[in-house]
Amino acid sequence: MTGKDSTGKPVSATLNRKSHGSLLKQDQPKVIISEEEYNLAIESIDKLMESGE
Incomplete structure (x- = not known):
């Protein structure tokens, strides 16, 4: 990339x-498409950021 x-x-x-x-x-x-999906995405991103991936 x-x-x-x-x-x-x-x-x-x-x-x-x-x-x-x-x-x-x-x-x-x-x-x-929903606030719930947004919150789940943010949780996943936070976990990735913490792990350094």
Whole structure:
């Protein structure tokens, strides 16, 4: 994946396919349509941030 940082410099990220696949098994990307789904998504994101994934 390639992009630019806030200063416009090119950056790239490597994707760990095994880890990414595991995350997708746990939480499928989808449109959030309720406050309950939003809160569940935030909980999942918080757990990922704590684990460093």
